[in-house]
Every structure is written in structure tokens, then in C-alpha cells.
Amino acid sequence: MPPAATQPALLPRRHAVAVLLLAACAFASNHVAARFAFDDQAGLLLAILFRSGLCFLALSGIVLWQRQSVRLPAGSAPWQLIVGLLIAIQSFAMFSAVARIPVAIALLISNSFPILLALLTWALGGKPPTRKACLLMGVILIGLMLVLDIPAQLSGNADLGPEWTIGVLGALTAATVFSFALWITEHKLGSLVGTVRSLYTVGIIFTSALATGLAGLVPGGLSLPASSTGWIGLCSLALLYTAGFSTLFVLIPKLDMSRNAPIMNVEPVFSLLLGWLLLGQVLTPIQLAGGAVVLGCIVTLAYQRHA
Numbered sequence: 001m002p003p004a005a006t007q008p009a010l011l012p013r014r015h016a017v018a019v020l021l022l023a024a025c026a027f028a029s030n031h032v033a034a035r036f037a038f039d040d041q042a043g044l045l046l047a048i049l050f051r052s053g054l055c056f057l058a059l060s061g062i063v064l065w066q067r068q069s070v071r072l073p074a075g076s077a078p079w080q081l082i083v084g085l086l087i088a089i090q091s092f093a094m095f096s097a098v099a100r101i102p103v104a105i106a107l108l109i110s111n112s113f114p115i116l117l118a119l120l121t122w123a124l125g126g127k128p129p130t131r132k133a134c135l136l137m138g139v140i141l142i143g144l145m146l147v148l149d150i151p152a153q154l155s156g157n158a159d160l161g162p163e164w165t166i167g168v169l170g171a172l173t174a175a176t177v178f179s180f181a182l183w184i185t186e187h188k189l190g191s192l193v194g195t196v197r198s199l200y201t202v203g204i205i206f207t208s209a210l211a212t213g214l215a216g217l218v219p220g221g222l223s224l225p226a227s228s229t230g231w232i233g234l235c236s237l238a239l240l241y242t243a244g245f246s247t248l249f250v251l252i253p254k255l256d257m258s259r260n261a262p263i264m265n266v267e268p269v270f271s272l273l274l275g276w277l278l279l280g281q282v283l284t285p286i287q288l289a290g291g292a293v294v295l296g297c298i299v300t301l302a303y304q305r306h307a
Contacts, residue, residue: 009254016255019247020263026244028270031094031103032278033236038099040230045213045221048091050238052206058246059199070196079188080197084204086181091205092218093173101167103279104272108144109171111268115141116179124183140297144268146290195249269294 011019034047063070072080097106115137118129129137145151189197213222225231248255269291 010256011251011254013256017263019251019255021266023244023248024264024267025270026240026247027264028103028107028267028274030237030240030244031098031107031271032274033233033240034095034098035103035233035279037225037230037233037237038095040225040227040233041223042225042230042234043213043218043221043223044092044095044099045209045218046223047095047234047237048088048209049206049213049222050234051241052091052202052209054238055242055245056199056202056206058242059195059202059249062195062246062249063199066195068193068196070199072200073191076189076192079184080192080200081204083181083184083189083197084201085208086177086184087201088205088208090174090178090181092209093170093177097167097170097174099167100163100170103275104268105150106167106171107268107271108150109168110174110178111144111265112141112172113175113179113182116175117182120179120183136297136300140265140294143290143293143297146286146293149284149286149290151286194252198245198249266294 010016030051037047038044094106094110097110118133118137122128185197209221212218225234272287272291
């Protein structure tokens, strides 16, 4: 009889939490770096090319190192193409939001995707979310609204700017298409190794952004930064995203994601802190209180034991 497959040893809980917190910080920093690039006239498509190109190279190295087959299972190619195109749309929509509204607000809206995914799964015949999950997700959203002082924004006590609506719609689009991509991934591409699936996805993102830019479909999409600040922003966003993404894929078998994944939801809080430090945003008492609510609910979710 062949030897039984062994599961990789899990990291100690505190180490897994530290890895996920660092990854969340890297993803938040990637969006802050993108804002620096966009403020320096860098094109949205150029940023996507930098990020997806470097990520493709890193994932290629991981696939080769792990000696994984890149062959797609029968019938999965169309679904993989759809997922790649959806994530390409999500990337463009998210960067459109980051370029127009505060980074943390864009992440708040886009981080509504777990709720949209739960509703989508339920609508397509899956299990409805539990009452406890609904309650915690609702409290997280309320907390994030306090973190970002949405009441003041909506009451007119803050200057929203002429592109606010476009930015909000961009973030909503990002959340929506990402939830669809996750549903397809779970239900149609489950047999494909995660690293290989992501390799194809970022390759499709890179190809789509390049084709869109060369066709001139997005005016200024491939515009170069006006100064070294923009170039540093472009390189930083690519490095930060790739570092976080690659680290997760290498260590994910050891991170007990079924228990620890909710920790990644601190990304909007990190983006708020980084926005304050690097972009001059000011934290208010309401935002600090909201941050405490968010972190408390995320810890509760993270430490739940799943049957």
C-alpha cells in the first residue's frame, strides 16, 4: 500500500497570526503606494502591469520550485479565463477607487465582499449564513463605518470631492466582481492547485491590461509618472503586493486558514493608519472607537472553532 499523504505541520497560532497580520499590512501598503503613484500621474493600467507582472514572475518561481503541473483539468479552462477577467476588472475598479477617494474608504467598501459572497452562495442554492456570522459581519461593517467616519462624510460635514461617486462605484464594483470570482473558484476550480490557478489569473490580468492599454481604451492608462515619487510608488506597490501574495501561497498550508483567515480583515485599519502617517489623514476619537470594534469582532471570528 502507498504511504498515506501527510499534512504539513501547522505553525504555532501566534506565528500564523503574525504572518497574516504582516500580509494584511503589505496589502494595505500596496494601496497607499498606489495612491502616491496615481497622484504623480501614473496610469491605472501601468500600475496593474507592474503589480501583475512581478507577481507572475514570483508565482512562476514558486510553481517551478514546488514542481507543480500547470495543466488545466478538463473543462476548467473557460472558468479560469472568466476568473482571470473578473479579477482584472476588480483590479482596475479598485485602483480607480484608490485614485479618487481615501484609500481606507475604498478598502472599507471593497471589503464587503464576504457579505456579498455569502448572499451570492445562498442565492445559488448554498447554505444561508448563520445568525452569529450575520451579526458579526454587521458589527464589523458598523465598526468600519465609524473607523472611516462615514456619518460625517454623508452628512455633508466633509468635502467629498467631485470624483467621490466614481470612486465609491469603483470600490463597489471591485467587491461585487471579486465575490463572483471567489464563487467560481470555489465551485468550478476547486481541483486546480491554488498557486497554479493564481499564476493563470495574474497572467490573464497582465495580458488584459496590456491589450487594453495598447488599444487606447483607457485614456492615460499607460501614462508614466511625472517624477521619481511616482516610480517609487509603482515599484513599491508591486513589491509589497507580490511579497504578501507569495508569502501567503508558500505558507498557506501551515496557517490553518479556516480559523485564521478573518485576521486579514484588519487591512482597512492598517490602511487608515498608514494613510494618517503617510498621506496626512487625521484620526478622530470616533475612528479609534470604530477600530476597536472592528478588531474585537475580527478576533472573535478568528478564534471561532469550526466543526
